[in-house]
Amino acid sequence: MRATTFRSTMTAVxxxxxxxxxxxxxxxxxxxATPPTISVQTVGTDTxxxxxxxxxxxxxxxTLCYVSIGIVTxxxxxxxxxxxxSNSDVAALGTGTHQVSAECPPNSGNKSxxxxxxxxxxxxxxxxxxxxxxxxxxYGS
Numbered sequence: 001m002r003a004t005t006f007r008s009t010m011t012a013v014x015x016x017x018x019x020x021x022x023x024x025x026x027x028x029x030x031x032x033a034t035p036p037t038i039s040v041q042t043v044g045t046d047t048x049x050x051x052x053x054x055x056x057x058x059x060x061x062x063t064l065c066y067v068s069i070g071i072v073t074x075x076x077x078x079x080x081x082x083x084x085x086s087n088s089d090v091a092a093l094g095t096g097t098h099q100v101s102a103e104c105p106p107n108s109g110n111k112s113x114x115x116x117x118x119x120x121x122x123x124x125x126x127x128x129x130x131x132x133x134x135x136x137x138x139y140g141s
Contacts, residue, residue, distance in 0.1 A: 036065055036104040038112040040133045042126045043084060048117060051082040054104030066106045069117065070098035075106065090119040113137040 036054035043049045054065040067074045069085070070093040076083075090098065098119060102112040113136040118125035131139070 033110045036102045036112045038102045046087045048085045052102040053080045065104035067102045
């Protein structure tokens with residue numbers, strides 16, 4: 001019995017470090033593309049500010065991003081970019097919930113979080129828009 005316990009202990013002491021070393025040698029570092037960041041803020045009483053930063057994307061040509069607001073997509077510079085939208089701009093999309101996201105570079109699948117912009121501007125919709133931006137669309141409110 002004592003010999004079996006000793007043999008099991010020695011096997012564990014010798015084999016465990018070798019397995020750990022083999023796992024570390026076989027595992028390369030993985031790096032995912034850094035998605036662009038996006039935020040939507042309320043400005044004054046009738047506008048929104050949409051900010052996108054796609055400068056951290058590690059692609060050969062990260063000079064362009066697609067920013068989608070509802071069904072409208074705009075090509076913008078990947079550098080830190082901010083635009084303002086008025087009630088009349090968003091009214092063209094209609095009253096309700098509009099998804100806002102960015103993809104840098106276009107058609108790469110490297111997308112930001114999808115935020116919700118609630119239109120028209122009023123205190124309740126402003127709170128919902130701000131919550132979506134602050135939580136990065138995590139709750140889909």
